[in-house]
Amino acid sequence: MPHTCSICKQEGHNKRGCPTATPTPSKPQTVEEQRIQQARDEAERKVREQIAREKAEAEKIAREKAEAEKIAREKAEAEKKTWAEKVASQPVVSQPVVSQPKPFINHKKDPTLAFIFENIFDARASMEFLLIREQFSSNPNQFRILGTNHFSNDEDEPHISFEFKRTFTLVCHDGKSIERTWVKIYHLYFITLPNGKQKYTHITQRDRENKSYTLANFTAH
Numbered sequence: 001m002p003h004t005c006s007i008c009k010q011e012g013h014n015k016r017g018c019p020t021a022t023p024t025p026s027k028p029q030t031v032e033e034q035r036i037q038q039a040r041d042e043a044e045r046k047v048r049e050q051i052a053r054e055k056a057e058a059e060k061i062a063r064e065k066a067e068a069e070k071i072a073r074e075k076a077e078a079e080k081k082t083w084a085e086k087v088a089s090q091p092v093v094s095q096p097v098v099s100q101p102k103p104f105i106n107h108k109k110d111p112t113l114a115f116i117f118e119n120i121f122d123a124r125a126s127m128e129f130l131l132i133r134e135q136f137s138s139n140p141n142q143f144r145i146l147g148t149n150h151f152s153n154d155e156d157e158p159h160i161s162f163e164f165k166r167t168f169t170l171v172c173h174d175g176k177s178i179e180r181t182w183v184k185i186y187h188l189y190f191i192t193l194p195n196g197k198q199k200y201t202h203i204t205q206r207d208r209e210n211k212s213y214t215l216a217n218f219t220a221h
Contacts, residue, residue, distance in 0.1 A: 109140040113162060116188060116200060125216035129203065132164060132186075132215075142166050146185065157201070159187040186215070 004011050007018045029037070117136040122129070136143055146161040167181045186205055190198040202217040 109136075110143065110145055110162075112145060112160065112188075113140070113143050116203070120200065120218050122216040122218055126214075128205070129215040135164070135166070139166075149190075152187070157189050157191065159189040159204075162186055162188060 005013050005018045008020050010018075113136060117133045142165055144163050146163055149158045149160055151158055163183060163185055165181060165183045167179055170178050170180055172178060184205065186203055188200060189202050189204070190200045193199055201219050203215045204212050205215055206212055
């Protein structure tokens, strides 16, 4: 059943939708309410301005970054092109094939050291002695006798000192090669027999703590 307006007595609407109804006047804001509204509007305005500034700053940074990357790419491409053009302009020079020279081996051997490293042997010698023995066989020029027979400190046995000097090529972490020479002094001990001949007994060296150790003992059989 259609509604009847209580104001104009017409059907089809009520008093809320009546076109002849007088609107209820809005209640005016108090001074306190106006201050609150103004403060709220001012705060919202500042927030909008801050958001706008941050957005503009972010867009500026993005543009500057894109421009810097573009300049870097163009510079790299230009340098690459310049280098390629420079290489292409260089005349091609064929390099002669150079054969690797064979290492020089001096076969002149000291007779005392030749006797030690080639004629007598210790089956329980250290690895160091065997490596030195092998090196003497291929490069005897790296060995030499130093001085004459002598005693060291309070030792009762005389000995002969001989030097082993070898140069090594070392590769550093940056790929560069450097040469370093290691020099070690060894002591060759002996006893004198009744007939006046010398009998070699052992060879010693000193470790990092300056303690003596034996490389080979030619009488321990």
